[in-house]
Amino acid sequence: MSEPMVKVHNVTKVYERGKQKIEVLHGLTLEIPKGDFVALMGPSGSGKTTLLNLIGGLDKPTSGEITVGGNRIDQLGSGQLANWRAHNVGFVFQFYNLMPVLTAEGNVELPLLLTRLSAAQRRKNVAVALEVVGLGDRAKHKPRELSGGQEQRVAIARALVSDPQLLVCDEPTGDLDRKTADEILGLLQVLNREHGKTIVIVTHDPKAAEFARRTLHLEKGQLLEQAA
Amino acid sequence: MTRTGFVVANLFRKRTRTILTLLSVIMAFLLFGLLQSVNTVFSSGADFVGATRLFVQARVSFTTPLPRSMVPKLEAIPGVARVAYQQWFGGVWQTNTPLIMFALDPQRYHDVYAEWKMPEAQWQAFEQTRTGLIVGRQLANQHGWKLGQKIPISSNIWPQKNGSKAWEFDLVGIFDGKDEDWQKRTNLAFIQQDYFDEANQFGLKGRTNFFILKLAPGADAQAVSKTVDAMFENSPDETKTQTEKDFNISFVKQIGDIGLIVRWILFAVFFTLLLVVGNTMAQSVRERIPELAVLKTLGFSDGSVFGFVLAEAFALVLAGGLIGLALASLAGAMVEKATGGQFLLRLDASVWLLGVLAIVLMSLAVGLLPGLRARRLEIVDALAGR
Known part of the structure; x- marks a missing residue:
């Protein structure tokens, strides 16, 4: 683990809710090396998801710098940021957020519609991604025909299919039972160890955090400690 | 996908x-x-291009009859080859099947409408039979009417002199259209104007709903139309002259x-x-x-x-x-x-x-x-x- 994949420098994030201003992150600085697997933990409202959103380019900081994979994403416009996300980051959510009208393979293919790949190449990549998550035989199934664990595997395949170096996961096991959660976390561990993906997950679950290489604790918008 | x-x-x-x-x-x-x-x-808009016939009706409405004494004046207009006329009969078959039925002069109508194909013998029979009736093929087929049959038809407008609305006609001819388009229009029925004049209770004699002018080859339809209307301007029977198509349209336009x-x-x-x-x-x-x-x-x-x-x-x-x-x-x-x-x-x-x-x-x-x-x-x- 050498050059940082993610550099967060003195980042502040303030949300405006009506007349109220809520400062969620206060001058936070952080580095995540390439190939790392980091768990972000902390109580509700500590800023975990906000930090994850900033790292994934879903939101922009009020002040400070964020560099991911060598790109200053805090300086990108909305269209550039969308393009950057399409090619550099994969997302996994707590509630899977699959398109109910599409099959598993349709869901996984969705990000590839933003590439110049041919239909045949897209199908090939989708098949590989579904194989990696162990769902090659469920390609034609719609989300409602899959279990929660299988839906989350499809979501991981969707996050992987365009081969991003960074995966950001917001409570990826929050809606799953222990056994399934461990399977999903094991899969993320494989992606980190064998495929070299840098992974950042937000979790409340200490057992989930054990699958990461290290855990960062946030409280009231500030990083508390860095545990090995 | x-x-x-x-x-x-x-x-x-x-x-x-x-x-x-x-x-x-x-x-x-x-x-x-x-x-x-x-x-x-x-x-x-009015389109006179290619018109071979013009319809002349009363300026107010075609329900206001015009005197048939206008025929010689109309025929004298340059560009007019022949004049026919038609009177709405309001025929009803059985209890409630309305018929598109007119009283007319057989010879004049035959001269003006070459599009209807019927054996000459049947045209002659129509002319010579006062209670004669000719119908289009479509209408004959629809009701199963055969030549020589007596067809009872009532009129919702014109009772006979004896007060009865039931009329009886002899079917003396069945006509076809000259082509597919005209064949589609063979849902018409015609009776003799003379018989109608004589037998109707209201004594509507010497008048008709509208005239049909057959134009001479090369005649300027628009000019003829203007001449006709100018001729009867400021008379008790002012006219409105238009093409066949516009006449049909204005028929429906009456509703608003x-x-x-x-x-x-x-x-x-x-x-x-x-x-x-x-x-x-x-x-x-x-x-x-x-x-x-x-x-x-x-x-x-x-x-x-x-x-x-x-x-x-x-x-x-x-x-x-x-x-x-x-x-x-x-x-x-x-x-x-x-x-x-x-x-x-x-x-x-x-x-x-x-x-x-x-x-x-x-x-x-x-x-x-x-x-x-x-x-x-x-x-x-x-x-x-x-």
């Missing part, structure tokens, strides 16, 4: 709702096609300003459609705000997401619109056939062009606001359900 496939898949996320909405679009464009083609027919009626109906139809489809689209976007946020998360730009929503609206209105217009074409052809070609309800290029324009405008009207809402979504807020 393609972007188009994704749009179609989203469209059918709520199958029943989409089908019901599609049906409403189809119905609206079916009405649009039919009414707009009616409007096109009625709003077209067709264009205005059509426009108001279409306004109501499309306004309702706007609410129905607009509501469907708005609801559809509202239901999947998190999904739209996920699209943006995956890297689809604001413009792409806007495009997806607009494309859904366009696909829905386009499919419904084209099906509706195609059905209108079919219905128009059926109306044309059912009326024996008297009512040409054809969707010409201008109606299709207007239809396509309406599809585009309607798509924009129903897709724009939901599309803009989708475009403006902030990912973080949408994913958090705010």
Whole structure:
């Protein structure tokens, strides 16, 4: 683990809710090396998801710098940021957020519609991604025909299919039972160890955090400690 | 999968709702096609080009009869080759089947209308039989009438001198059209003017509803029309002279300003459609705000997401619109056939062009606001359900 994949420098994030201003992150600085697997933990409202959103380019900081994979994403416009996300980051959510009208393979293919790949190449990549998550035989199934664990595997395949170096996961096991959660976390561990993906997950679950290489604790918008 | 496939898949996320909405679009464009083609027919200006016959009626209304003494004056006008006349009989077959039936002078009518094909012997029989009746093939086939049969027909306007509305005619001829178009119009029936004059209770003698002028080859129809109307200007029997087509149109125009009626109906139809489809689209976007946020998360730009929503609206209105217009074409052809070609309800290029324009405008009207809402979504807020 050498050059940082993610550099967060003195980042502040303030949300405006009506007349109220809520400062969620206060001058936070952080580095995540390439190939790392980091768990972000902390109580509700500590800023975990906000930090994850900033790292994934879903939101922009009020002040400070964020560099991911060598790109200053805090300086990108909305269209550039969308393009950057399409090619550099994969997302996994707590509630899977699959398109109910599409099959598993349709869901996984969705990000590839933003590439110049041919239909045949897209199908090939989708098949590989579904194989990696162990769902090659469920390609034609719609989300409602899959279990929660299988839906989350499809979501991981969707996050992987365009081969991003960074995966950001917001409570990826929050809606799953222990056994399934461990399977999903094991899969993320494989992606980190064998495929070299840098992974950042937000979790409340200490057992989930054990699958990461290290855990960062946030409280009231500030990083508390860095545990090995 | 393609972007188009994704749009179609989203469209059918709520199958029943989409089908019901599609049906409403189809119905609206079916009405649009039919009414707009009616409007096109009625709003077209007078066209004398290629006219070989002119119709002369009283300026006020063709229900006001004109004196037949006008015939020699009309025939003296340069460009007029022959004059026929027709009187509406208001015939009814059995209890309630109305017939398009006129009293006329057989010889004159035969001279003016070469399009009707009937053996000369039958034309002569019509001329020589005071109670003679000739009918078109379509009408004869419809009621199973045979030559030589006595046909009882009542008139809802003209009782006989004995007070009876029941008349009896001898079927002496059955005519065909010269071609397929004219054959479609063989739903007519004609009786002798002389017999009608003599037998009707109201003694309507020497007058008729309208004259038909057969023009000489090369005659200027518009000039003849002007001459006729000028000739009877400021007389008790002022005239209105027009082509056969315009006469048929003005017949229907009596019920009111067709264009205005059509426009108001279409306004109501499309306004309702706007609410129905607009509501469907708005609801559809509202239901999947998190999904739209996920699209943006995956890297689809604001413009792409806007495009997806607009494309859904366009696909829905386009499919419904084209099906509706195609059905209108079919219905128009059926109306044309059912009326024996008297009512040409054809969707010409201008109606299709207007239809396509309406599809585009309607798509924009129903897709724009939901599309803009989708475009403006902030990912973080949408994913958090705010």
